Amino acid sequence: MRISVDPEQCYGSGDCVHRAPSVFTKVGGLGAVIPGREHDLDLPRVREAVEGCPAAAITVTRED
Ligand code: SF4
Known part of the structure; x- marks a missing residue:
């Protein structure tokens, strides 16, 4: 599983950085x-x- 941010949809609210600063910037x-x-989806935050x-x-996508 891989985490990614779609720059076409993101408007820069910063919520993700606030919630999980170890993964998002x-x-x-x-x-x-x-x-x-990109693979740290196990973290609850x-x-x-x-x-x-x-x-x-x-988005979270499968990689298999
Ligand atoms: S939470 Fe993160 S990905 Fe979503 S709009 Fe805000 S900055 Fe963009």
């Missing part, structure tokens, strides 16, 4: 996954960030 004013943390994104811009 802001780049150019938009939310982004910190390189190397990350799930909160995915579910709580007001723009539904964070």
